[in-house]
Amino acid sequence: MTRLLTCVALLAVTLPAVAADLTKEEMVKLLADIDDRQRNGGDFKALVYLEQREKDKADLVRELIVYRRDADDRLMMLFAKPKSEEGKGYLRIDKNLWSYDPNVGKWERTTERERIGGTNSRRRDFDESRLAEEYDPSFDGEGKLGAFDVWMLKLQVKPNVDVAYPTIKLWVDKNSRNILKQEEYALSGRLMRKSLYPKWNKVYSESKKADVWFPGEIRIYDEVEKSNSTYVLFKSVDLKPLEANLFTKAWLESKSR
Amino acid sequence: MTGFLSELALLFHIARRNLFTTFINFIIGLIILVGTCGQVAGSSLLSTLTSSMSKSVIGSAAGHLQVYNDASEDELAIYGQMGGQDPSLEPITDFPEVKKQLAADPNVKNIVPQGIGGGLITSGNTVDITLAKLRDLYRARDEKTPSTEGKRLTAEGYAEQIASVKEHIRQIVKVIHADAAKADALRDAKTVDPSEQEHLVTAASDAFWADFDKHPYDSLEFLENYIAPQAGDADMLYLRYLGTDLEAFQKAFDRMYLKEGQMVPTGKRGLLLPTYYYEENLKLKCARKLDKIKEQLANSRRTIATDEELKRWLKENQQQTREIVLQLDGIKTKTATTALQGFLKSDEKDLNGLLAKFFDMNDQNFHERYDFFYAQIVPLLELYRVRVGDTMTFKAYTKGGSVQAVNVRVYGTFEFKGLEQSPLAGAMALMDLMSFRDLYGYMSKDKLNEIQALKAAAPSKGLNRETAEDELFGQGGSVVNESVTSTIDEKQELSGTTAKKRGATLDENTYSQADFEAGVVLNVAVLLKNEHDLEATQARLSKMSTPNTHFRVVTWQKAAGVLGDFVYYARVGLSSAMSIIFVIAMIVISVAMIMATIARTATIGTMRAIGAQRTFIISMVLAETSALALFFGSLGAAIGSALILFIGNKGIPATTPEQYFFFAGPRFLPVLEPMHVISAFFIILAISALSTVLPAIIATRVSPLRAMQTDE
Known part of the structure; x- marks a missing residue:
């Protein structure tokens, strides 16, 4: 009788856990959903506010316009404020991330680790999400983040894919299937950044005939320089079609003439 | 008695x-x-x-005494702190007043405003540089504006230059294509990206070049995005610079002399490069190695046969022939190949192979080959990455943490008498104060106000990293908001005071002495009439500091930091x-x-x-x-x-x-x-x-x- 009760108790404890584990397919599907809901069928333009706080330094503040054409995998960022930054920008064409400085009229090929506008944000924070395409997931358990029930996933970069951080841990809200928290690790296993996503906005897209999701704000905490943090605020989004030739060096150059 | x-x-x-x-x-x-x-x-x-x-210290930068802001977090270290980084100094915002106070002392001979910083010289790889040159030519032709090099040509002039650079790029594509084929044969097929080979085939095709001018910017972007990354020989150079009033510096530090070029004209922005750095870092690597071997053979008992380092340098030259090959267009490649075939009495047709044979040197043939290299090969090459008269792009992190870049024209190279071989004395370039201030990025009142206005328009509650998760997720509820699409108008967001407009005229600007002295400086070098009166003068000058100027005076020895x-x-x-x-x-x-x-x-x-x-x-x-x-x-x-x-x-x-x-x-x-x-x-x-x-x-x-x- 005691043995039977023990077996029942063990089953009671382990069964929900087994049932809650996401299979590989489910995790890939979850990542694909996260990617897909942030992708627009047409063009995407956002006005973004960036603020970097560092110990003993004046806050670094930027306002930029982010342009995306997800169908062609194109991204451009044009800095609008303050005046000293106006006209600077980034352009991603396939594996190349170019930065442009109108002060010197030169383009420079940068890497995925480029600190956007001198802040601790990276290209991936503004670009379309490609988690399913770039990473292999594994299940890291489920739990609570504050009052939210979350799945925890560990992502490992796929071979021959260039990303800023090869390992990511995600805390995904079970209810809304949105990322709430993200930790990014270097190849050595050292935690580099922690990002919190407290707000997710959705806006109806005519071209997609569905909602497009984007983070309302991102709070990035530097885990190496513990006193540094970055605040990213998506102020507004515009889904109207962009100029056909926008994602070119010539277009970005023309904005500072 | x-x-x-x-x-x-x-x-x-x-x-x-x-x-x-x-x-x-x-x-x-x-x-x-x-x-x-x-x-x-x-x-x-x-x-x-x-x-x-x-x-060395007094004569090359520091002067007898150094003056800097007393509120500075670190102590001044002209040659950098332990670990190599520059000290964090608060700026002197009223240099004219400081100068007036210091000049009142009878033992003060010269007062030189200064500021030390470090920047990156970035230029991309050989293909990037050549493509940027071609883009610059097309842009100058189409917009009828001078190129970034400041040249303005006739229509025929542009056509000729564009054809020449295009020919050079075609040659580069051929070299990369051939190298890639060899490399692919040695690599695991799984690691070969087929798209790279496809892009090379496209770029090497006659059709691509026949249509190049139909859409030159598209063609350029194709090469920039898909061919240039395959060259992969870019490197980044770090250079420390001393922003200063260049005329006052030359008068005060009379051990400094020009090796090549001219002084920066009065009132102009400009840069003087230290010869030591120029030779070590900006010269063609294989040529520099040959120079160093020649020096060692002449001034020491080392021989190629017995010295491992000399052997290694030659081995590196044999393996790094690409830096030469990528510089040559079709005609120059042929000229170099013929010259080397004749010299080596070889039938080898591949220039890479010929160069590898050529750099296989020993004590017996070194001098003959060295002379041949400089007489026959060097005239076909750009011996230095930057030449006197060129414009260099400097990129530096400002005090606030953002990245700033400036273009500065190189007017010459310089040395300090007796310190020609010293890397310490030859590590810092001399830069005009205006360019230095651009890179320093001083937060003026106007800039601070602009930042405050931006922050006010996007209020953000700063959250402590320890409690942020609780504050953001502790209450539960939904994280999802319904939003609407709005119109983002660039014309409204951009003020029109574009950096390009500011930057384009910088080289042409002429500044008065008052302009140079009006902005911030980080430290001030003071040279004395009687150097034996150093401590007493230091004490007198220290007493001159007022709450307004608030400076600290240190001797050259203290200012030299680690040294x-x-x-x-x-x-x-x-x-x-x-x-x-x-x-x-x-x-x-x-x-x-x-x-x-x-x-x-x-x-x-x-x-x-x-x-x-x-x-x-x-x-x-x-x-x-x-x-x-x-x-x-x-x-x-x-x-x-x-x-x-x-x-x-x-x-x-x-x-x-x-x-x-x-x-x-x-x-x-x-x-x-x-x-x-x-x-x-x-x-x-x-x-x-x-x-x-x-x-x-x-x-x-x-x-x-x-x-x-x-x-x-």
């Missing part, structure tokens, strides 16, 4: 007679000799080292070593004299018995030690002086680049100063006198009766 003199004569006689009577005296003398010799030589070496280093500390530690080290030697000497002399005194108990007792007073016995012991100190001290001082004169005449050659800086030239020439000899002499006399205290006391306690009984 006569009695005193006769007593003195007697003491002298006894001291002279006993000088070499015992082995103990010889040991004592030897210790005195070594101590005096060490003191003379050590103090001369240290004094000359301090003096030559002061020449200044080196002199301090060398001095402390030498003083400690000498102190230890002297303490040991004192103990040994004292013990030896006690032994000598005990050995002479009977003599002293007899002397006391026949009427010698205690003072006479004390004087006798003192006189004997003094005689030893005088004789052996003189000998030690003479040997020490001779050693310094000998080294001073021959010199110690600087064997490392750092030693050039410490020695203020290629050889260290220590100088003997009379003060070093005199002070060493007096120190040894004092120590000898002190060591006689105990033996003298023991000697005076010898009882005549006991002394005589001992003999019995």
Whole structure:
């Protein structure tokens, strides 16, 4: 009788856990959903506010316009404020991330680790999400983040894919299937950044005939320089079609003439 | 009086007679000799080292005194802090007022505003550079504006230049294509990205080049995005710079001279590159290695056959022929190939292969091949990445943490007399103050107001990293908001005060002296009329600081940071070593004299018995030690002086680049100063006198009766 009760108790404890584990397919599907809901069928333009706080330094503040054409995998960022930054920008064409400085009229090929506008944000924070395409997931358990029930996933970069951080841990809200928290690790296993996503906005897209999701704000905490943090605020989004030739060096150059 | 003199004569006689009577005296003398010799030589070496280093530091950037903001977090370190980073200094915002205050001191000769920073010189790889040149030509042609190089050409001129650069790029594509085919054959098929090969096939095709001019910017972007990354030979250079009033600098630091080019014209922005850095970092790598091998073969006993480093340099040249091959267009490739085939008497058709054979050098053929390289190959190449007259792009992190870049024209290269080989003196470029301020990114009131306005428009609650998760997710609820699409108008967001407009005219601007002096500087070099009055002048200038100017004054040694500390530690080290030697000497002399005194108990007792007073016995012991100190001290001082004169005449050659800086030239020439000899002499006399205290006391306690009984 005691043995039977023990077996029942063990089953009671382990069964929900087994049932809650996401299979590989489910995790890939979850990542694909996260990617897909942030992708627009047409063009995407956002006005973004960036603020970097560092110990003993004046806050670094930027306002930029982010342009995306997800169908062609194109991204451009044009800095609008303050005046000293106006006209600077980034352009991603396939594996190349170019930065442009109108002060010197030169383009420079940068890497995925480029600190956007001198802040601790990276290209991936503004670009379309490609988690399913770039990473292999594994299940890291489920739990609570504050009052939210979350799945925890560990992502490992796929071979021959260039990303800023090869390992990511995600805390995904079970209810809304949105990322709430993200930790990014270097190849050595050292935690580099922690990002919190407290707000997710959705806006109806005519071209997609569905909602497009984007983070309302991102709070990035530097885990190496513990006193540094970055605040990213998506102020507004515009889904109207962009100029056909926008994602070119010539277009970005023309904005500072 | 006569009695005193006769007593003195007697003491002298006894001291002279006993000088070499015992082995103990010889040991004592030897210790005195070594101590005096060490003191003379050590103090001369240290004094000359301090003096030559002061020449290097004072003459190359620091001046006699340095003035900087007293509110600075770090201490000024002209040559960087331990670990290489530059100190964090608060700026001097009212330089004219500081200058006025400092100039009031009668000993101040020159006042030079300065600011030190470090920037990156980024240029991409050879393909990036060549493509940027082509893009620049198309843009200048289409917009009818001068290129970034400042050139304005006719339509035919543009067509000719564009055709030439295009031809060069076609050659580059051929080289990359051929190299990629070889590399792919060696690689695992899984690691080969087929799209890379496809892009190369497209770029190498006649159709691509036939249609190039139909959409030149699209063609350029294709090459920039898909071909240039495959070249992969880009490197990034770091260069420290000293922003300064260049005219005032040249007047104050007269050891500086131009090696090539000209001074930056009055009122203009511009840059002077240190020759050492120019040669080491901006010259074609294989040419620089050949130069260094030539220098080593001429100035040392090293040979290619026996020296691993020289062999390695040549091996690297054999493996890095791409930097040459990628620079050549079709015609130049043919010229180089023909020249090398003739020289090597080879049928090899591949230029890479020919160059590899050419760089397979030995002691016998090195000089002939070196001359051939400079006569036949170098004229086909860009020997330096940046030439005098070119515009360099500097990128630096501003004090606020953002990245700023400026274009600065290189007007020339410079050196400091006697410090030509020193990497420390030749590591900092001289830059105009305007460009320096752009890179420094001082947060003016206007800029601060603009930032405040932006922050006010996007209020963000700063959250502590420890409690952020609780605050953001602790309450639960939904994280999802319904949003609407809005219109984002670039015209509204961009002010139109574009950086391009500001940047385009910078090179043409002419600034007044007041403009140069009006902005922020980080430190101020002060050169004195009388350098011997250094400390007193420092004290006077320090008192001039007001709450408004709030500056700190430090000597060149303090301003030199780690280097200044080196002199301090060398001095402390030498003083400690000498102190230890002297303490040991004192103990040994004292013990030896006690032994000598005990050995002479009977003599002293007899002397006391026949009427010698205690003072006479004390004087006798003192006189004997003094005689030893005088004789052996003189000998030690003479040997020490001779050693310094000998080294001073021959010199110690600087064997490392750092030693050039410490020695203020290629050889260290220590100088003997009379003060070093005199002070060493007096120190040894004092120590000898002190060591006689105990033996003298023991000697005076010898009882005549006991002394005589001992003999019995």
